[in-house]
Amino acid sequence: MTKEQVFQKMIEYFRGDPKRIQHFTKVHAYAALIGKSEGLPARQQFILEVAALMHDIGIKPAEEKYGNCNGKLQEQEGPRPAKEMLIALGADNDVIERVIYLIAHHHTYDHVDGKDYQILIESDFLVNGYEDALSAHAVKSVYDKLFRTECGRKICCDMFAI
Incomplete structure (x- = not known):
């Protein structure tokens, strides 16, 4: 399985929804940049990039089941379709398990384990702050509470001029 295969499958998955496709594309770009800047080992970088491409896969089933796609519902509904897609693409078990874990926790900000x-x-x-037009105060608050990587902190400061 390659990242490019995942990218293409996720475009197909969100067919007709350019907003969602643009979102995961941007999240992937930042994740790739930050991960490489932070010196992640190759396998962890690969897992990160696959998870970044797939992180919002739970939106569709959440909207279908509940008419809502809040963060917790995305975490709840994302693992099943992600696992199915990754298995179909021939992903290794360790990749599947970690990607599913990341999808199931990407809106949970305590107990970050890697x-x-x-x-x-x-x-x-970084993408949601822009797309949701968060206030400077809100961005600064999240920056102080959430950002830990040197590269991520710099991007956030530069992007939002904080």
Whole structure:
């Protein structure tokens, strides 16, 4: 399985929803940059990038089941379709398990258990902060509470001029 295969499958998955496709594309770009800047080992970088591409896969089943796709519902509903897609693509078990874990926790900001997890939540916030037009005060608050990587902190400061 390659990242490019995952990318193409996620575009197909969100067919007709350019907003969602643009979102995961941007999260992936930041995750790739931050992970490489932070020196992640190759396997962890691969897992991070796959998780970044797939992190919001739970939106569709959450909307179908509940008419809502809040963060907790995304975490709840994302693992099943992610696992199915990863198995179909021939992913290794360790990749499947970690990607599913990251998807199931990407809106949970306590007990962050790895750099891949930290980078995923920072990358998602960089995109969400812009897309949701958060106030400077809100961005600064999240920056202080959430950002831990040197690269993620710099990007956030530069992007939002904090």
